[in-house]
Amino acid sequence: MAFSSSLAFPFPSPPSGTFQTRSAGRLRTGATERFLERSSPPPDVVVTRERGKNAKLIAALEKHNIQSLELPLIKHVDGPDTDRLPEVLSNDKFDWIAITSPEAAAVFLRGWKAAGSPKVRVAVVGAGTARVFDEVSQSDDQSLEVAFSPSKAMGKVLASELPRVSESTCKVLYPASAKASREIQEGLSDRGFHVTRLNTYTTVPVEDIEPLTLKLAISAPVVAVASPSALKAWLKLVSKVDCWNNYIACIGETTGSAAKKLGLKSIYYPTTPGLEGWVESVLEALRVHRQLKEGPNVEHG
Structure with a gap:
């Protein structure tokens, strides 16, 4: 069962994303504009491990019809x-x-x-x-x-x-x-x-990220991170934009605890680290996002 925290994060909700992508495994630096011209669904989740290590997570999420955007944030x-x-x-x-x-x-x-x-x-x-x-x-x-x-x-x-x-x-x-x-x-x-x-x-953080790719990433409701280093790299990126306040799905407790210490708001991670629990954390974050997005409007008078 994934864990959700409720700590405040000093960014208001982001504007609706207007950028489109398809599966992350097919997105590479230099190709963003070609994908923007296509009518594929926008990304549901950003996967952030170093290049070459996101394939298993992407494939597992695709089984649940989850669209991923690959954005490596760190390199060894x-x-x-x-x-x-x-x-x-x-x-x-x-x-x-x-x-x-x-x-x-x-x-x-x-x-x-x-x-x-x-x-x-x-x-x-x-x-x-x-x-x-x-x-x-x-x-x-x-x-x-x-x-x-x-x-x-x-x-x-x-x-x-x-x-x-x-x-x-x-x-x-x-x-x-x-x-x-x-x-x-x-x-x-x-x-x-x-x-x-x-x-x-x-x-070390990956520095050569295209601005349009970053905008795609910011439009996604969930970011999946596997280490405190990747988490810090993401926060450095979103500090350059006006707003970001979406969901973090962590691979395990160590990264989840780091997210809490950094003051993030909506954090999900499994009790036992691993791919299966990580996927479930992403799915839970998306369920909450969709429930809030699709919930009935309540008038207050």
């Missing part, structure tokens, strides 16, 4: 410790590698292969993160074992549930986004784990 770049990862893996042994996102998994795999694919035991947060390791963990090599995932796909739950594999100090390598909080490393350290954190990647 190397972090300050990217080049150190292969050296650390080659020169030290860890009881656990803690991986908390698909991007962290992809970056780790590149460093792990560069280090000669040493034997490692991996703890993952979320089914999406685990899938990044499927090809390697199911191979005959067996050098990489995905051995643990927490009862809830959240970093703080991993920190509280990660099992000790020896009576001596357990060593954990935590390759993370440079923007990730210290919640995991502090939670593990409080339990007696020795944590080595490497900031192997970071996120």
Whole structure:
């Protein structure tokens, strides 16, 4: 069941959208004007993950006849410790590698292969993160074992549930986004784990967004976000327009909590992070939007 907050946000309701699009997977930079000339429905939801990672959400929403506009808000770049990862893996042994996102998994795999694919035991947060390791963990090599995932796909739950594999100090390598909080490393350290954190990647906002594409996005009733970084990038964009006060559908509690802290009004997110719950959050936000839009007018006298 998705959660809705009721915090105030300092933008009045937007004007009716006059821009049109079709499915987000077919919209690319430079093509906006061609789509404006077509008589397709306006977007219901803006999907904002980095380019190449929105297809599953778009396809899931299309099954419910939801029209999406793809607007990548962030992109991943190397972090300050990217080049150190292969050296650390080659020169030290860890009881656990803690991986908390698909991007962290992809970056780790590149460093792990560069280090000669040493034997490692991996703890993952979320089914999406685990899938990044499927090809390697199911191979005959067996050098990489995905051995643990927490009862809830959240970093703080991993920190509280990660099992000790020896009576001596357990060593954990935590390759993370440079923007990730210290919640995991502090939670593990409080339990007696020795944590080595490497900031192997970071996120930066996408800057080259066409004005007409932005207007299309602002006309959509729902924006779907998968990280606090994407959320902040969206707020930076809408701060340049006169008004925006629509719905935010978050992938999980971490992003939902960030939205609340930023003072957003209508926030929806699942109790368990993941694609299925995210889709339901989008659908719930749209249901509320349509109910308010189609509700009977009440005269007050």
